Amino acid sequence: DAKTTQPPSMDCAEGRAANLPCNHSTISGNEYVYWYRQIHSQGPQYIIHGLKNNETNEMASLIITEDRKSSTLILPHATLRDTAVYYCIVRAHNAGNMLTFGGGTRLMVKP
Amino acid sequence: DAGVTQSPTHLIKTRGQHVTLRCSPISGHKSVSWYQQVLGQGPQFIFQYYEKEERGRGNFPDRFSARQFPNYSSELNVNALLLGDSALYLCASSTGTGGEKLFFGSGTQLSVL
Numbered sequence: 001d002a003k004t005t006q007p008p009s010m011d012c013a014e015g016r017a018a019n020l021p022c023n024h025s026t027i028s029g030n031e032y033v034y035w036y037r038q039i040h041s042q043g044p045q046y047i048i049h050g051l052k053n054n055e056t057n058e059m060a061s062l063i064i065t066e067d068r069k070s071s072t073l074i075l076p077h078a079t080l081r082d083t084a085v086y087y088c089i090v091r092a093h094n095a096g097n098m099l100t101f102g103g104g105t106r107l108m109v110k111p
Numbered sequence: 112d113a114g115v116t117q118s119p120t121h122l123i124k125t126r127g128q129h130v131t132l133r134c135s136p137i138s139g140h141k142s143v144s145w146y147q148q149v150l151g152q153g154p155q156f157i158f159q160y161y162e163k164e165e166r167g168r169g170n171f172p173d174r175f176s177a178r179q180f181p182n183y184s185s186e187l188n189v190n191a192l193l194l195g196d197s198a199l200y201l202c203a204s205s206t207g208t209g210g211e212k213l214f215f216g217s218g219t220q221l222s223v224l
Contacts, residue, residue, distance in 0.1 A: 032210065043115070043201050043215025044154065087153060093210035096167045097144040097203065101153030 004088045009106045012082075018075040020105050022088030025069040030092050033064060034099070035073045037084040044087065044101075047073065078109045113137070115204050115216035123222045124192050132187045132219045136204030142166075143185040144213065145177055146201040154201055160185055161208050189221075197223045 005023040012018040024033065034049040048055055048062045050071075055062045061074040075082055087104040116135045124130050136143050142161040146154035159167035160179035174190045183204075189196055199220050203213040 034212075041217070043203070043217050044213075045215070046212040049212070085153075091210065095210070096161075096208045097142055097159045097205055097213055098156045098167050098169065099146075099154070099213065101155070104153055 004090060004102050006086075006088050006102060006105045008103060009108070011108050011110060012075075012078045014080060014109055014111050015077055018078040018082065018107060018109070020073040020075075020086050020088075020107065021070065022073070023070045024088070024090045027068050027090050028092070030094075031090045032093060033062065033068075033071050034089045034091055035060070035062065035086060036089065036099075036101075037082075037086045038104070039081075039084040047086075078107075080109050080111065083107060083109045115202055115214050117200075117202050117216040117219050119219060120217070121220045121222075123224060125224050126192055126194060128192050128223075130189050130192060130221060132189075132200050132202075132221070134185045134187070134202030134204075134216060136183050136185070136202075137214055140204035140206055140214070141183055142205045142208055143179055143183065144203045144205075145185070145187045146203065146215075147171075148199040148201060148218070150198070157187070159208070166208055192223045194223050197221060 035047040036044040038044045064071045085104040144159040145157040148154040156169040158177045163179045179185045199218040201218045203215045205211040
């Protein structure tokens with residue numbers, strides 16, 4: 001799986017949009033971009049994934065650049081409960097359930 | 112519906128001992144994966160089981176083994192515990208092996224003294 005690079009930490013004001021970037025310059029054509037988050041003392045939680053089109057669900061939006069070398073996870077109205085470590089992962093659809101987690105971005109949402 | 116359940120939640124062992132961790136997947140899920148998370152790092156893949164067969168193994172020594180039962184629950188066994196085995200052990204379930212999203216349990220915190 002391709003390697004990802006994320007900033008180690010970010011702050012966001014409550015109620016504002018949180019934009020979390022991820023670089024994956026070596027991504028292959030059959031690899032998807034997945035985002036998971038891990039709230040303290042819990043297991044990781046799936047957020048969203050995409051191949052090349054932008055995606056949106058009830059939790060977040062995923063914007064993937066046209067060259068697919070980077071992406072941004074957007075939490076439109078961050079709340080204190082969104083404070084967590086966010087992991088960007090690239091993974092081929094036929095790679096089974098092996099996810100390669102990096103260090104992630106620790107997002108702190110502040111009042 | 113219940114999520115992924117793991118037991119025990121916390122465990123303290125001494126070096127050289129053996130440990131068994133248990134995981135029950137979400138009802139209807141046939142695949143179980145195990146991850147190790149050392150403090151301050153992201154989870155690291157250990158094993159995947161699907162339909163009772165091993166479908167993937169990460170870079171872990173043979174002291175680590177696992178199995179999946181007919182009801183799709185799973186056990187992770189670690190022999191000859193080392194201090195470095197202290198970690199949060201996470202279990203994840205999914206419907207299959209084709210890139211579906213994983214659902215993680217809250218983990219078992221293992222401390223080796």
